[in-house]
Amino acid sequence: MAVQDLPELSPSEMRRFGRHLVLPEFGLERQRRLKAGSVLLVGAGGLGSPTALYLAAAGVGRIGLVDPDVVEETNLQRQIAHGHSTLGRQKTESAAQRMRDLNPDVVVERHDVFLTVENALEIIAGYDVVVDGTDNFPTRYLVNDACAKLGKPNVFGGVLRFDGQVSVFDASRGPCYRCVFPEPPPSELAPNCAEAGVLGVLPGVIGALQATEAIKLLSGLGEPLIGRLLVYDGLDLSFQTVDLMKASGCPCCSGRPEDIVLRETRMVCSAPTVGGSLSADELQTRLDAGEPILLLDVRNPPEWAGGTIPGALQLSKPDIDQAVQAVLHEGAAREGTSLAAIPRDRDVVVYCQSGMRSSAVIRELVAAGYEASRLLNLDRGFSAWVGRNT
Ligand SMILES: [Zn+2]
Incomplete structure (x- = not known):
């Protein structure tokens, strides 16, 4: 923009931006450029x-x-x-x-x-x-x-x-x-x-x-x-x-x-996908039908404090990581760890905020002996649950 087209500063702006105006390298013209x-x-x-x-x-x-x-x-x-x-x-x-x-x-x-x-x-x-x-x-x-x-x-x-x-x-x-x-x-x-x-x-x-x-x-x-x-x-x-x-x-x-054509960027996971997945709306439908699903919230305590799906079991991913390590490497009985709270005889819907941590948890649970077909990842996680249509 040509200097003569730049907006003038008001008296109060001249006072407020005084410390810019006294800088020889900055001065009045650059201040007017900021205003424009x-x-x-x-x-x-x-x-x-x-x-x-x-x-x-x-x-x-x-x-x-x-x-x-x-x-x-x-x-x-x-x-x-x-x-x-x-x-x-x-x-x-x-x-x-x-x-x-x-x-x-x-x-x-x-x-x-x-x-x-x-x-x-x-x-x-x-x-x-x-x-x-x-x-x-x-x-x-x-x-x-x-x-x-x-x-x-x-x-x-x-x-x-x-x-x-x-x-x-x-x-x-x-x-x-x-x-x-x-x-x-x-x-x-x-x-x-x-x-x-x-x-x-x-x-x-x-x-x-x-x-x-x-x-x-x-x-x-x-x-x-x-x-x-x-x-x-x-x-x-x-x-x-x-x-x-x-x-x-x-x-x-x-x-x-x-x-240039704008496109949606999809995040891909290089690790193999294990278990199934369902959308927030599908989850709502299954809960409404009274299905005996266990909800597993693997986020962190500060995230739980900001809201959760009612009835969910709260076990953070670090806790589950530790329990799985104990079972796999130290030969601990599953019953002696926090994994004991995760049932093996019904469907478990695992969720985090975005769906990434939960898919990692599902891979770990399968490694620890859970049936992949019983584990479902909530697509796009708690964010999708909050934004669902119902
Ligand atoms: Zn480029």
Whole structure:
């Protein structure tokens, strides 16, 4: 945008952004570019929280938030845009309230939806820069492909346990996410933060770096992290930068951007599937019919506290792992372990949050002598149960 077309700052904005204006490298013009700019945050959780707050505070004019979830107590260990006063409310609403408190002039646009193949282009097209704060691979590939098609820079961030990564994927100027990670890893190697845990401050570190890149892209400051992956190790407290290359044959970078077709990414499990599966609706039908099914919830206690299927036996995957190890390697009797609570003479429906941990549990139970035909995995887990039609 030409300088004369940039919006002027009000007297209160001149005061609020004074610390930017005195930086010779930043100054009034870049502040006006922030005011003219827009950023879409995909996810208003761990990464989206610090990003949303810093971008609002920095004076970005318009910020979109995509998140279908409501604030839960387990979020507050790291999702600092939310608080006890907003438990149970939409995350977009909760974050917007804090953002407007930091900067009453910011325009916050709420998208209380999952980003999907159907809505991604329409939502992303309305913004200058996209910040990817998702915690799952299908959405990450969708954000990448939509940004490549529309020519938008995508500020990527990822966190797990103590480690994080940041890059700026911009298919018009450098590699995209698919150039670097052509396929999602097998589902059993791709735990999310709920399953593997995350140090609460980690998304703060990575999200603040994503906010830095978004501010640089909008204002034209410095060198964006295009073609480089920043790798953060929280235990050593070290940063490393790895150079990234465009991949020949990348479906997003090898043809014309307008020909990119958005597709659903399916996570595949490289381990053989064992036992059967059923959908949330099928489970409801069988429960309604009074079938003597045992429900086995293999999530962790904090996840149980957030809701469960009534009547389910709660045995976390680590407990089951340990019991199976004892039976297989130490010759312990099944009856002396937590496996004793899992019956062998009726159907057992095993579920976790997404269906991944539960399918691993089914493989273990079969190894420990359970009949595969009696074990059923709930497709897409408790998430599907909560979202079922009935
Ligand atoms: Zn690519």
